[in-house]
Amino acid sequence: MSALPLFAAQGERRVVAPCELTTAAAITAGKVSETKGHEFTVRVSNNSKHAVALPRSPVFGWRVETLHKRDWRLKAEGGPVRRVSTTDEHIVATGHPPSLPLVEISPGGWRDFDVLLPEAEPALQPEGQRSTLKLTIYWAASADLAQSNRAVPPCALTPEWVVSMQKLPPPQ
Numbered sequence: 555m556s557a558l559p560l561f562a563a564q565g566e567r568r569v570v571a572p573c574e575l576t577t578a579a580a581i582t583a584g585k586v587s588e589t590k591g592h593e594f595t596v597r598v599s600n601n602s603k604h605a606v607a608l609p610r611s612p613v614f615g616w617r618v619e620t621l622h623k624r625d626w627r628l629k630a631e632g633g634p635v636r637r638v639s640t641t642d643e644h645i646v647a648t649g650h651p652p653s654l655p656l657v658e659i660s661p662g663g664w665r666d667f668d669v670l671l672p673e674a675e676p677a678l679q680p681e682g683q684r685s686t687l688k689l690t691i692y693w694a695a696s697a698d699l700a701q702s703n704r705a706v707p708p709c710a711l712t713p714e715w716v717v718s719m720q721k722l723p724p725p726q
Contacts, residue, residue, distance in 0.1 A: 566697040568647045569638065573709035575602035576659075580691050580713035583668065591675030596667045596691055596713050600659040607656040607705035612693045614669055618677035621686035630677035635692040635710070645710035647694035656703065686718045 576598065583593040596614070600606050615633030619626040628640060638644045659665050669691060678687060694710035 566648075568694065568697040568700065569644050570647065570694050570708065570710045571644055572712045573707055576600050576606050576707045576709065576711065578691075578693075578711040578713035580669075580689065580715040582715065582717075587670070590670045590672045592671075592678065594669040594671070594689075594691065594715065596669055596693075596711070597664055598659060598667065598711060599664040600661055603661055605658050605660050605705055606707050607658050607703055608665070608667075608693075608707070609699070610655050610657050612667060614671070615692040616671050616674045617690045617692070618674055619688045619690075620681060621688070626688060629681075629687070630674065632673045633671075633692065634696075635694050637690075637692070645692055645694045645712065647696055647710070656706070658705065680719045680721045682721065684718065684720050686716065689715045689717075691715075 578596050578598045580594050580596050583595045585593040587593070598608060613634055615631070615635030617631040617637065618629045620629045621627075631637075635645060635647045638646055657665060671689075671691070674689065678689065680687075691713050692710060695706045695708075700706050700708060
């Protein structure tokens with residue numbers, strides 16, 4: 555019973571599958587800010603026959619996992635868009651307000667979105683001498699946005715960035 559107020563405060567919850575025709579890739583932009591961390595670029599490609607629309611400044615969710623032997627283990631996650639669970643690939647978007655205006659991506663086209671995830675920065679640090687990390691950046695339209703515009707993808711974008719890093723020795 556104590557979880558009811560939490561879900562009520564989040565607004566409408568929408569569950570969607572990852573996109574197949576509208577895809578996304580995440581790359582590091584190479585910029586690092588002391589206060590906001592690494593900057594990433596999410597390139598969204600529209601491989602469908604119809605134009606799609608996304609917010610000019612989408613609100614992303616994120617998940618950082620670390621590789622232990624051959625298994626990915628959750629290290630941290632945040633934001634209004636997340637996976638349902640570690641075993642379910644469906645994505646949950648909680649009632650975040652629509653980010654307007656929208657930008658259109660024509661069939662066969664693409665668009666880059668700059669992403670800063672300062673909350674994820676502590677989880678993106680190596681755990682041991684050598685670590686392999688996977689950052690997944692999530693976007694799915696809120697229920698309100700999906701209902702208000704048919705060009706908004708009915709599915710979720712889930713680009714991943716995998717990096718192996720080595721912990722540097724302390725400065726002397």
